[in-house]
Structures are given as structure tokens and as C-alpha cells.
Amino acid sequence: MSCSLYYTAKRNTSLTDTENRTINNIVEKYNSEYPFSEKAEDFCVYNTTKNGVIFSGATKPSYTNDFELSFEICKYWLECLTKITKVLHDCQWNVSLDDVSLIYSKDTGWIFPTEIDYKKLFKKTTLL
Numbered sequence: 001m002s003c004s005l006y007y008t009a010k011r012n013t014s015l016t017d018t019e020n021r022t023i024n025n026i027v028e029k030y031n032s033e034y035p036f037s038e039k040a041e042d043f044c045v046y047n048t049t050k051n052g053v054i055f056s057g058a059t060k061p062s063y064t065n066d067f068e069l070s071f072e073i074c075k076y077w078l079e080c081l082t083k084i085t086k087v088l089h090d091c092q093w094n095v096s097l098d099d100v101s102l103i104y105s106k107d108t109g110w111i112f113p114t115e116i117d118y119k120k121l122f123k124k125t126t127l128l
Contacts (some may be wrong), residue, residue, distance in 0.1 A: 003098045005077055009055040009091035022087050023055070030080035036073055038062045043080055055088060074112075078102070082109030 015023075023045070031042040045057040061073045074097065085093060085104060095102045095110055102110050 003061065005059045005061065005074065005081075006094075006096050006098075007055070007057055007081055008053055008082075008094045009051040009088050010094075011054055011088075011091045013054075014049065015054050019087055023084050026080060026083045026087070035076070036062060036069070037115040038064075040117070048109060050054075054091065055084070085110065092125060 004064070006126050027043050027045060040060040040062040043057070048056050052126065061077060064070050064073070073079050077099070080096065081095065082104075085091075093104060095104070103113050104110055
């Protein structure tokens with residue numbers, strides 16, 4: 001069984017040349033310095049710029065039977081995405097691991113939601 005990390009950033013203005021170069025350097029660094037023994041695929045960026053989407057992609061973390069290792073692999077790619085998010089700080093982001101929406105904090109970057117976060121979200125979206 002595998003899962004994928006999906007990411008999309010939207011705003012009204014296109015990527016600048018500087019943003020594009022900076023993002024490419026971040027992606028290249030994380031792809032080339034991948035510290036784990038097996039890589040399912042590189043951090044992937046799609047070439048899509050429609051409907052306000054200026055950055056998007058998906059990455060399949062390596063599958064392993066070791067939960068802690070799988071978690072560390074996901075955290076590695078989220079660290080990459082956090083650096084990109086800081087470059088594109090003025091965008092509306094949507095980031096998920098399959099159907100689980102992730103949370104962005106300026107202090108910690110992209111993180112997995114806790115049970116408390118899910119309860120808050122569920123409370124907001126439940127029809128009574």
C-alpha cells in the first residue's frame with residue numbers, strides 16, 4: 001500500500017523568475033540529498049499554470065513496513081515543501097497526504113494534524 005503527498009499553490013500573479021529559480025534549487029537539493037536508502041520517486045512539480053495555480057505537484061514517499069521510517073520520509077518531503085511555501089508565502093495552499101489535509105504553521109512548517117485538530121475540523125463541518 002502506498003500514499004502520495006499532493007500540493008497546490010494559488011495566487012493571482014505568476015511565478016517570478018527569482019521564485020522559479022529558488023524553487024528549482026530547493027527541489028534539486030532535496031532530490032539529490034535524499035538521505036534514505038530507497039526512493040519511490042523524486043519531489044515532482046507539475047508544469048501547470050491555469051485557474052490561478054502557480055505551483056503544484058505530487059510525490060510518492062517510499063513505502064516501508066517501518067512506520068517510524070515512513071513518517072521520517074514524509075517529514076523530509078514536508079521540509080522541502082515548507083521551504084517552497086516560505087518562498088511562495090503569499091499563496092493559498094492546499095496540501096494533503098492522500099485525503100488527509102495537512103496544516104501549515106509559520107513556526108513549524110507543514111505538519112500532520114493531531115486528533116484535536118481533526119475534532120475542531122469535524123465540529124466546523126458537521127451538520128446538526
